Amino acid sequence: MDTSALYRTELLQVAEAVAREKGINRDEVLEAMEQAISRAGRAKYGQEHDIRATIDRKTGEVKLHRYTEVVDLIENEFTQMLVKDARVRWSDDSLQIGDFKMEELPPIDLGRIAAQSAKQVIVQKVREAERGRQFDEFKDRVGEVINGVVKRNEFGNVTVDLGRAEAIMRRDETLPRENYRNGDRVRAYIYDVREEQRGPQIFVSRSHPQFMAKLFAQEVPEIYDGVIEIKSVARDPGSRAKIAVLSNDSSIDPVGACVGLRGSRVQAIVTELQGEKIDIIPWSEDTATYIVNALAPAEVSKVVLDEDAGRIEVVVPDEQLSLAIGRRGQNVRLASILTGWDIDILTEEEESRRRQDEIRQRSELFMNALDVDDVIAHLLVAEGFVSIEQVGFVPVDELATIEGFDDEVAEELRNRARDYLDRKAAELEEARQELGLDDAMLAIEGITTERGVKLGEQNIKTLDDLADLAADELIEMLGADLAPTEEEANTIIMAARAHWFEDEE
Structure with missing residues (x-):
C-alpha cells in the first residue's frame, strides 16, 4: 500500500476536519500546516535558509523548496546570490535582479520534536484564524442583545460562552445582587468588539442604558416597527430607570403601548432586570414640558430655563421636594441624564425668598445709582428692568408708559442713568491705567473693562497671564456678578492663547 498517498489523503482530511470544527477556511488550516512543515525543514537544513513548504490543495502532496533571491549586492549569503553567479549556476541568462530560484529538497520525515513544533504552529495559526473569524463575525453585531451560557466567574468578571465565541462581562457591567454560576443562561448587550493583543475581545453588558432600549424593542412590536421611538434612556442599574418615548402615530399612546395590557410588557423587562423600577416618560419637543414629565412622579409648579448656562430651575411645592429629588438624589439625577439638562x-x-432678594438687590442698585426713592426703584424692577444700562438706553416714550411716570420723569431717569454709566466708565478707565492692563488683553472679546479691572486687581494684566488660566480659575476670579459661563470662559482663554500658535508658525 502506498503510505505516502495515505499520508497525503490524511493531511487533507485533517485540514478539512479542523476547518469544520473551528468554523474557519480550509486554506487557512493548510497554510498553517505549510508554515509548520517549513519550520521543520529549516530545523533539518539550517535555520538560515529560506525554506518554504507547499501542500497541493487537490492531492495533498507536500513539496519543500529552498528559495534563493537574485541580487546585485549580497546581504545574506544563505538566501541571496549575485546575478552573474546565479546565471552560471542555473545556466539561465534571463535571470534578473529580484527574481527567485527554487530548488526542490527531499521530503522530510517529521521527527518527534519537529512534529511537536509543527503541531504548535498549526494550533497557533488555527487559533489566530479562529479569532479573526470571531472578530469578523461580531464586529458588526455591536448593539445586539445576545444569549449565552456562563462559562467562568472570576471575582465578578463573567466569561460568557456564545457558542462560536466567548464574551466578557465585567463586574461593573452586571446588575447589583446578580450572582452567576457556571452553566447559568444570561442575556446581555454587545457594547464593544475590539482587537487586543490576546485576540478579539467581545464586551457585553446588562447595565448599559441601550440594553433596556433593546429589551423594549423586543417586547413592544410598535418600537420594533418604528411606530414608537425611544428618544433617551437613563438607568441606575438594578434600582431605577427612566425611558423617554415618542409616538410617530397620533392614534397610538406611546406610554400605554410600552406598559402593555395590565403591565405585561414592562413587567417582562422588570423581571429580566431583577426588579428595576422603570418610569416611562412621554418625550416632548418643548424642553420645559419634557423636564416636567421626566421628574415624574413629582409635581412641578414652575420651570425657569437658562439656555446660555444650559441649566434649568424647577420649582416644586414644599411637600413634593423629597419626591422630586428622590432617594440619594436618584430621581433628579436620572431626569437630568434623560433630558441632557x-x-x-x-x-x-x-x-419666593430668592426672588425677593433679587428684587431688593435691584431696587438698592436703582436707588443708589439713580438717586431715587424706593417707590420708583420698585416700579422699575416690577417692569422688568435689571440693569442701569437698560434704563439709560431705553426709548423715553417706553419709559414714560410706566404708571406714575411722564416724559419729564422718564427723561430725567435716563439722564441720571447715563451720568452714572459715564462716571463708572471713567473710574474703570482710571483703574485700568493705574493697574497697567495690557490693551491686547482688553481687546479679547468677552473681556470688558470691568472684567479687566477685576482681573488686574488679582495680578492678571497681560494676554499671557490670561492665557495661563483655566476656565474654572477665570470664573472664580471674576466672582458671581461678572463670571462668564464655562463655555464663554473657555472661548476667552482659547482666544488669549491664539498668539502662542501664531508665534510657533
Whole structure:
C-alpha cells in the first residue's frame, strides 16, 4: 500500500476536519500546516535558509523548496546570490535582479520534536484564524442583545460562552445582587468588539442604558416597527430607570403601548432586570414640558430655563421636594441624564425668598445709582428692568408708559442713568491705567473693562497671564456678578492663547 498517498489523503482530511470544527477556511488550516512543515525543514537544513513548504490543495502532496533571491549586492549569503553567479549556476541568462530560484529538497520525515513544533504552529495559526473569524463575525453585531451560557466567574468578571465565541462581562457591567454560576443562561448587550493583543475581545453588558432600549424593542412590536421611538434612556442599574418615548402615530399612546395590557410588557423587562423600577416618560419637543414629565412622579409648579448656562430651575411645592429629588438624589439625577439638562430643584418657599432678594438687590442698585426713592426703584424692577444700562438706553416714550411716570420723569431717569454709566466708565478707565492692563488683553472679546479691572486687581494684566488660566480659575476670579459661563470662559482663554500658535508658525 502506498503510505505516502495515505499520508497525503490524511493531511487533507485533517485540514478539512479542523476547518469544520473551528468554523474557519480550509486554506487557512493548510497554510498553517505549510508554515509548520517549513519550520521543520529549516530545523533539518539550517535555520538560515529560506525554506518554504507547499501542500497541493487537490492531492495533498507536500513539496519543500529552498528559495534563493537574485541580487546585485549580497546581504545574506544563505538566501541571496549575485546575478552573474546565479546565471552560471542555473545556466539561465534571463535571470534578473529580484527574481527567485527554487530548488526542490527531499521530503522530510517529521521527527518527534519537529512534529511537536509543527503541531504548535498549526494550533497557533488555527487559533489566530479562529479569532479573526470571531472578530469578523461580531464586529458588526455591536448593539445586539445576545444569549449565552456562563462559562467562568472570576471575582465578578463573567466569561460568557456564545457558542462560536466567548464574551466578557465585567463586574461593573452586571446588575447589583446578580450572582452567576457556571452553566447559568444570561442575556446581555454587545457594547464593544475590539482587537487586543490576546485576540478579539467581545464586551457585553446588562447595565448599559441601550440594553433596556433593546429589551423594549423586543417586547413592544410598535418600537420594533418604528411606530414608537425611544428618544433617551437613563438607568441606575438594578434600582431605577427612566425611558423617554415618542409616538410617530397620533392614534397610538406611546406610554400605554410600552406598559402593555395590565403591565405585561414592562413587567417582562422588570423581571429580566431583577426588579428595576422603570418610569416611562412621554418625550416632548418643548424642553420645559419634557423636564416636567421626566421628574415624574413629582409635581412641578414652575420651570425657569437658562439656555446660555444650559441649566434649568424647577420649582416644586414644599411637600413634593423629597419626591422630586428622590432617594440619594436618584430621581433628579436620572431626569437630568434623560433630558441632557442640569436641573436645580427649589421649593416654592425658597424660590419666593430668592426672588425677593433679587428684587431688593435691584431696587438698592436703582436707588443708589439713580438717586431715587424706593417707590420708583420698585416700579422699575416690577417692569422688568435689571440693569442701569437698560434704563439709560431705553426709548423715553417706553419709559414714560410706566404708571406714575411722564416724559419729564422718564427723561430725567435716563439722564441720571447715563451720568452714572459715564462716571463708572471713567473710574474703570482710571483703574485700568493705574493697574497697567495690557490693551491686547482688553481687546479679547468677552473681556470688558470691568472684567479687566477685576482681573488686574488679582495680578492678571497681560494676554499671557490670561492665557495661563483655566476656565474654572477665570470664573472664580471674576466672582458671581461678572463670571462668564464655562463655555464663554473657555472661548476667552482659547482666544488669549491664539498668539502662542501664531508665534510657533
